Amino acid sequence: MKTVAIKVAGESIQARVGETVIHALWNAGKAELIKTGCAGGVCGACTITVRSPEGKMKGTDLACMCPVEEGMEVFPCPVDSALTVAPEMNPNEEKLRKAYPKLDRCTKCGSCTSACPMSIPVMDSVFRMRAGQLDEVADDFTNCIHCGLCRFVCEDGVQPHMMGMWVRRSIGSSAEKEERKKKDKDSHEIELEWQYLLEGSSTDRMNNALQFRKSGKIQP
Amino acid sequence: MDWAKHSLEKLETSREARLCSKPPKLGEDDAKKILNQYHPDYLGMHRNICIGPNKNDGNFPHELADLLEADSQLPIDFEPSEDIETDVLIIGGGGAGASAALALEETGLRVHLATKLRLGDSNTVMAEGGIQASLGINDSPRRHFSDAYVGGHGQNNPDLLRILCESGSSAISWLSQLGCMLDRNKDGTFQLRPGGGTSLPRVLACRDYTGLEIMRVLKDAVLLSGTTVLQNYAAIELLDDGEGQVTGAVLWDRNKEKLVTVSARAVIIATGGSGQLRFNSFPTSNHLGAVGDGLVLAYRQGCRLINSDSYQYHPSGSVYPEALVGQLVTESIRSMGAQVVNSEGSRFVDEMTFRDVLAASIIKEVKEKRGVQTPTNRIGVWLDTPIIDLQNGHGFLQRKFPGIVHRFARYSIDPAKQAILIYPTLHYQNGGIEIDKDGCTKVKGLWAAGEVTGGLHGTNRLMGNSLLDIIIFGRRAAISAQNSLPERRRVTLTRLKEFRASLEITSARQQLLSPQLFPTQTGMKISFERKATMGSQDKNSRSTNQLSFEPPDPFTK
Numbered sequence: 015m016k017t018v019a020i021k022v023a024g025e026s027i028q029a030r031v032g033e034t035v036i037h038a039l040w041n042a043g044k045a046e047l048i049k050t051g052c053a054g055g056v057c058g059a060c061t062i063t064v065r066s067p068e069g070k071m072k073g074t075d076l077a078c079m080c081p082v083e084e085g086m087e088v089f090p091c092p093v094d095s096a097l098t099v100a101p102e103m104n105p106n107e108e109k110l111r112k113a114y115p116k117l118d119r120c121t122k123c124g125s126c127t128s129a130c131p132m133s134i135p136v137m138d139s140v141f142r143m144r145a146g147q148l149d150e151v152a153d154d155f156t157n158c159i160h161c162g163l164c165r166f167v168c169e170d171g172v173q174p175h176m177m178g179m180w181v182r183r184s185i186g187s188s189a190e191k192e193e194r195k196k197k198d199k200d201s202h203e204i205e206l207e208w209q210y211l212l213e214g215s216s217t218d219r220m221n222n223a224l225q226f227r228k229s230g231k232i233q234p
Numbered sequence: 235m236d237w238a239k240h241s242l243e244k245l246e247t248s249r250e251a252r253l254c255s256k257p258p259k260l261g262e263d264d265a266k267k268i269l270n271q272y273h274p275d276y277l278g279m280h281r282n283i284c285i286g287p288n289k290n291d292g293n294f295p296h297e298l299a300d301l302l303e304a305d306s307q308l309p310i311d312f313e314p315s316e317d318i319e320t321d322v323l324i325i326g327g328g329g330a331g332a333s334a335a336l337a338l339e340e341t342g343l344r345v346h347l348a349t350k351l352r353l354g355d356s357n358t359v360m361a362e363g364g365i366q367a368s369l370g371i372n373d374s375p376r377r378h379f380s381d382a383y384v385g386g387h388g389q390n391n392p393d394l395l396r397i398l399c400e401s402g403s404s405a406i407s408w409l410s411q412l413g414c415m416l417d418r419n420k421d422g423t424f425q426l427r428p429g430g431g432t433s434l435p436r437v438l439a440c441r442d443y444t445g446l447e448i449m450r451v452l453k454d455a456v457l458l459s460g461t462t463v464l465q466n467y468a469a470i471e472l473l474d475d476g477e478g479q480v481t482g483a484v485l486w487d488r489n490k491e492k493l494v495t496v497s498a499r500a501v502i503i504a505t506g507g508s509g510q511l512r513f514n515s516f517p518t519s520n521h522l523g524a525v526g527d528g529l530v531l532a533y534r535q536g537c538r539l540i541n542s543d544s545y546q547y548h549p550s551g552s553v554y555p556e557a558l559v560g561q562l563v564t565e566s567i568r569s570m571g572a573q574v575v576n577s578e579g580s581r582f583v584d585e586m587t588f589r590d591v592l593a594a595s596i597i598k599e600v601k602e603k604r605g606v607q608t609p610t611n612r613i614g615v616w617l618d619t620p621i622i623d624l625q626n627g628h629g630f631l632q633r634k635f636p637g638i639v640h641r642f643a644r645y646s647i648d649p650a651k652q653a654i655l656i657y658p659t660l661h662y663q664n665g666g667i668e669i670d671k672d673g674c675t676k677v678k679g680l681w682a683a684g685e686v687t688g689g690l691h692g693t694n695r696l697m698g699n700s701l702l703d704i705i706i707f708g709r710r711a712a713i714s715a716q717n718s719l720p721e722r723r724r725v726t727l728t729r730l731k732e733f734r735a736s737l738e739i740t741s742a743r744q745q746l747l748s749p750q751l752f753p754t755q756t757g758m759k760i761s762f763e764r765k766a767t768m769g770s771q772d773k774n775s776r777s778t779n780q781l782s783f784e785p786p787d788p789f790t791k
Binding site: 033037039040044045046049054056057059079081095100101133152157179182184185189199204208211212219220222223224226227228230 | 354381407410440556
């Protein structure tokens with residue numbers, strides 16, 4: 015099997031072509047070098063920075079999603095969690111500003127957007143926050159894994175992913191309760207259906223369940 | 235993907251004809267036959283265990299049986315002395331643990347949540363497809379029950395299942411109040427998708443990031459609650475009072491490398507599953523910590539395990555590229571029209587049948603040489619994803635499944651244009667600790683919730699029922715613990731001593747230590763300051779072979 019030489023936190027490792035940094039560490043018995051959670055790209059635990067040998071621009075990444083490359087250097091970049099602010103009903107930009115006063119300090123450097131391993135347009139979304147376009151912001155942060163890299167790289171202390179969470183939870187909890195027209199059957203009928211499904215021998219119950227799932231009714 | 239050119243051509247040639255084709259239907263008897271012949275659960279690769287509540291009763295995968303018969307990680311001379319006093323100790327930082335913590339928010343009780351990783355690093359956060367609730371027009375909790383009962387082969391505990399199905403609507407309301415944004419129609423009603431084995435569309439989702447959405451909201455809410463979260467604290471043993479009541483736990487603080495004794499009036503185990511034990515050498519979709527810790531801890535306290543021979547092999551795990559092997563491709567992508575196709579370009583199974591039947595059918599197809607081999611010698615079948623946009627219009631796949639698109643984009647694969655290769659991946663532990671409808675185990679002071687428990691899903695779980703499970707039973711366990719909170723009792727290792735004594739008699743797997751905490755493949759080790767030197771030299775001589783299932787020596791750095 016073809017291998018490549020990589021460095022993680024200064025330690026040299028031979029890694030198999032095609033595997034990720036995390037799996038290379040496992041195989042080398044050095045799993046502790048990078049704190050790992052889901053190993054599937056959604057928990058945000060294994061944040062790293064990557065340096066490419068050819069001067070190619072690299073940057074932040076998730077070790078579990080980052081395939082190994084000859085000569086790459088990987089540095090663990092764990093991000094501590096930040097204090098979170100409770101969501102509010104009927105959010106707007108003023109409430110957001112009060113929750114996260116550093117919102118307006120963004121200098122448009124774009125670091126957050128390039129740091130995001132999920133390709134979220136972070137900086138643009140910060141501007142949408144300032145403009146009060148919060149529904150769009152909620153949409154932007156749908157796939158945010160809260161790795162915290164956007165906050166980590168921001169020199170001005172803006173906390174994009176925390177604000178994204180605040181906006182989503184605030185909008186989500188303000189949404190109207192679903193008004194389904196649907197009414198369940200009357201309680202007597204419901205009880206009969208449960209009896210049909212729960213009583214009798216195991217064969218009876220299985221047959222009744224097989225029948226019931228076809229129509230949602232007891233067939234006489 | 236030149237190596238698959240030949241087969242890809244067949245796939246593309248047959249697409250037009252398949253577009254409007256009906257899926258092949260399997261009779262019940264044929265489905266049973268395929269399960270018996272091809273599903274890993276049915277191949278008899280299990281064994282009895284010679285110790286504890288399931289002694290000579292019940293079959294266990296070897297890897298799990300070994301851990302249940304293994305000795306404790308605690309040094310023989312360890313004496314618990316209380317470092318932390320709390321009312322309720324929750325072990326596990328996934329969805330069930332977080333739901334339990336939130337249910338105790340306003341009770342005034344002291345709550346500690348311990349997780350060996352960080353809060354939220356769990357299988358919950360990785361769930362993609364959705365959560366079931368019978369909100370549809372012709373739907374009802376009874377119909378939901380029927381689907382899950384048939385899917386679970388009637389092995390479900392009906393009391394648990396009834397509660398699950400009746401609680402769907404309130405779970406969704408609770409999540410919405412917390413601020414979860416599940417996908418809605420233009421009129422504000424929730425979008426409902428079909429799932430494998432659901433007789434009606436019943437699955438609510440947030441794109442293909444449903445678990446992420448739920449877990450990050452639960453996590454945020456827990457961090458805002460009064461819960462004390464102990465991150466990087468692994469539970470390695472439960473404590474008892476010497477009279478059969480669980481009274482706390484010994485935790486290993488990974489950062490300070492110390493053992494910490496917690497005294498609690500109630501302990502809730504929410505440690506999740508065991509996919510990283512990689513039974514039968516399957517790849518897994520599970521997170522780093524899924525190695526069955528909770529099963530081991532509860533078993534030593536006298537809890538019976540049920541359906542422990544039953545695991546879910548999710549039909550659509552990635553096979554290519556190598557970096558994504560075992561990772562989930564959501565079932566929901568099949569419910570939106572993606573077809574499962576063999577190397578000859580033919581459909582061979584109803585994509586929306588029950589997971590175990592579909593997984594077994596894919597294994598059969600591969601065994602009968604109608605699979606596609608990758609350059610790293612893995613074999614899979616096609617999941618024809620481009621057909622989705624043909625059915626639903628351009629851009630549909632990207633809109634509904636941004637997660638899958640994002641993950642494959644890195645390897646220049648666009649699932650909207652190019653089919654992906656799949657093979658079953660070890661996904662879910664169907665069985666586990668026996669509980670009643672309040673999450674009580676048979677042992678006083680000990681509750682359990684979520685994937686670590688058994689009974690609810692029978693021997694095959696339906697999509698969307700585990701996210702519902704963790705919300706409902708996480709909360710129920712916590713409320714039950716609050717309502718029947720035992721008085722604080724002393725912390726001893728009486729149960730462990732008894733267990734160790736029976737180990738001596740049976741001379742079971744004494745070289746192994748458990749809970750294992752991390753996958754053997756990682757080589758991660760437990761290390762802590764030891765109070766006294768121990769003479770058990772034989773415990774230091776275990777194999778460090780990467781390929782063996784022997785865990786690494788926990789006492790050396």
